[in-house]
Amino acid sequence: MAPTLMGPHVTTSCPVCQGTAVGSPTREHGPGIIQERAVICCQQFHTSWSAGPFEEVDSRDRILVNKWLKPRRWDILVFRVPDDPSTNYAMRLVGLPGEEVVIRDGAVWIDGKKLDPPEPIRGLRYTTTFEFSRNRLGSPSSCIWGSEDHPAFLYPDEYFVLGDFSENSRDSRLWEFGAEGHLPYALPESHIIGVVTHLYWPVGRWRAFR
Numbered sequence: 001m002a003p004t005l006m007g008p009h010v011t012t013s014c015p016v017c018q019g020t021a022v023g024s025p026t027r028e029h030g031p032g033i034i035q036e037r038a039v040i041c042c043q044q045f046h047t048s049w050s051a052g053p054f055e056e057v058d059s060r061d062r063i064l065v066n067k068w069l070k071p072r073r074w075d076i077l078v079f080r081v082p083d084d085p086s087t088n089y090a091m092r093l094v095g096l097p098g099e100e101v102v103i104r105d106g107a108v109w110i111d112g113k114k115l116d117p118p119e120p121i122r123g124l125r126y127t128t129t130f131e132f133s134r135n136r137l138g139s140p141s142s143c144i145w146g147s148e149d150h151p152a153f154l155y156p157d158e159y160f161v162l163g164d165f166s167e168n169s170r171d172s173r174l175w176e177f178g179a180e181g182h183l184p185y186a187l188p189e190s191h192i193i194g195v196v197t198h199l200y201w202p203v204g205r206w207r208a209f210r
Contacts (some may be wrong), residue, residue: 001090003042004121004164004197005076006061010054014178016046023050024168025057029145040170045124047167062201063090067194069210074118076209077161079187083177083209090196091171092121092146095160102172108162126166127143127171145173145185158186 002009002012002022014021015025023039039050063080071093081087094108095101095113102109106125109115146152152160152172163169178184179191197210 001092001163001169002040002165003045004092005196006052006058006205007088008057008060010037010052011056012040012050012052014039014046015048015050015103016040016098017044019099021046021048021050023054025054038165040165040168043164045121045164048166059202061199061205063196064198064200065194066197066210069195069197071159071195073115074121077159078193078196079139079161080191080193082175082179082182082184082187082191085191088193089161091161091163091169093159095146095152095154095172096163097154097156097158099154099160101146101154101160102148102179103146104148122165124164126162130167133207145175145183147173152183152185155182157189158182159189159192160185161187173195183202 008026009022012021020042021039023037027061030100036049036051040047048151071077073093077093078090081089090160099110103126107114108126111117143150154160160172163171172185175184178186179188182188195210199205199207
């Protein structure tokens with residue numbers, strides 16, 4: 001979900017605009033080690049390759065999650081991953097029950113209508129190609145859910161979620177195994193833990209989402 005929410009991460013300069021960019025650390029990370037990785041710009045969501053330098057790994061954000069809020073489109077949800085319920089993810093909700101989700105021209109289309117994202121992510125472009133994915137995603141499935149070739153149809157208790165680091169996020173588009181009784185891309189309502197309402201640590205990144 002970088003740059004909106006950060007797990008352990010490294011910070012560098014955006015090769016496109018020279019602003020601040022962040023990426024995921026690797027097992028080989030350490031002082032003096034230079035390894036190219038995908039990074040995303042914190043200001044304009046540029047995605048690119050960077051070779052660093054990466055001086056240190058910064059700690060993860062801390063968030064507050066409300067388990068009683070009804071999810072709304074563009075909320076950030078914390079949920080149990082459908083094919084591994086012991087693991088929790090945080091991602092952005094874009095598709096609601098009963099809708100058809102398609103990603104086209106960098107935007108999310110619902111039932112044939114293009115969505116306008118909220119202001120904080122207005123410059124973000126969603127993708128169904130994965131040029132920048134080799135650091136974390138391995139070899140993505142040939143079936144990209146939510147693409148024009150494979151639209152995602154949601155049943156009454158299902159949602160569709162996307163990461164803000166679109167080119168480097170294992171979200172609904174790339175899930176290969178679904179929860180029992182659901183297609184791979186579907187996040188069942190029963191797997192939702194809650195809605196992220198605040199980022200409270202580090203203090204300099206404090207933000208209210210709901």
